[in-house]
Amino acid sequence: xxxxxxxxxxxxxxxxxxxxxxxxxxxxxxxxxxxxxxxxxxxxxxxxxxxxxxxxxxxxxxxxxxxxxxxxxxxxxxxxxxxxxxxxxxxxxxxxxxxxxxxxxxxxxxxxxxxxxxxxxxxxxxxxxxxxxxxxxxxxxxxxxxxxxxx
Numbered sequence: 001x002x003x004x005x006x007x008x009x010x011x012x013x014x015x016x017x018x019x020x021x022x023x024x025x026x027x028x029x030x031x032x033x034x035x036x037x038x039x040x041x042x043x044x045x046x047x048x049x050x051x052x053x054x055x056x057x058x059x060x061x062x063x064x065x066x067x068x069x070x071x072x073x074x075x076x077x078x079x080x081x082x083x084x085x086x087x088x089x090x091x092x093x094x095x096x097x098x099x100x101x102x103x104x105x106x107x108x109x110x111x112x113x114x115x116x117x118x119x120x121x122x123x124x125x126x127x128x129x130x131x132x133x134x135x136x137x138x139x140x141x142x143x144x145x146x147x148x149x150x151x
Contacts, residue, residue, distance in 0.1 A: 002078065002117040003145045009034060010102075011137035020054070020089040020097070021046055025066045026082040027100040034076030037104045042098035044071040051091075062122060064115075066071045066103040078118060080133035080140050082131060099131065121147055 009030045017023035024045055031037035044067040048055065056064045065072070079102040086096030101118055121127050121144065130143040 001148055002121060004142065005076055005078040005117075005143060006080060006144055007034070007077065008137045008141060009130050010077055011140045012079070012081045013134065013137070013140070014084040015081055016084045016087070016110060020049070020087055021102060023081070023083060023089075023097070024049070024085050024102075027079055027102040028104075029103065030035055030079060031075075031077055031104045034071070034075075036077050036106075037073030038074065039042065041067050041072030041104065044068070054089040054091040057094045057097060059122060060087065060094045061096065061098040062094065063078075063089060063097045063099070064101045064103055064118065066105075069105055069107055073104045075104065075106055078102070080131070080144075082134075089117045099128070102122050 015026055017026060025042060028045060030036065030044045032039055032042060045065045048067060074108045081100040081102065083098050086098045088095050089097050124147060127143065127147055133141065134140045134143060
């Protein structure tokens with residue numbers, strides 16, 4: 001379940017970001033601090049976006065920064081980041097980005113399962129309303145648990 005992968009330190013609300021790279025680095029930093037990703041993992045996300053474009057901007061206003069497990073994923077986790085102001089990522093179809101859901105998964109199986117769980121949640125408009133109204137990380141975690149119960 002998604003709620004098992006989202007921990008309070010991985011939830012950041014009203015993050016101020018200068019640009020897409022700052023938003024990504026800030027979103028993924030808690031994984032490095034928690035020891036479930038290396039700095040190389042973060043750098044690979046940024047490098048990949050510079051080389052391939054914003055491959056992780058998956059839906060309108062939503063980015064899911066991630067890299068391959070072998071690039072420094074040491075554990076599993078998903079973050080929830082609400083930006084204070086939307087940021088352009090270079091995705092013609094989905095810019096500007098307001099929400100980031102960084103992902104780290106130590107193996108491909110965990111990666112795919114986490115993506116599927118998150119995709120279900122991201123299809124729920126009520127989730128975004130609740131996310132916009134949340135004032136604390138705890139409220140975001142409660143929202144995720146509530147939505148999982150209703151999925």
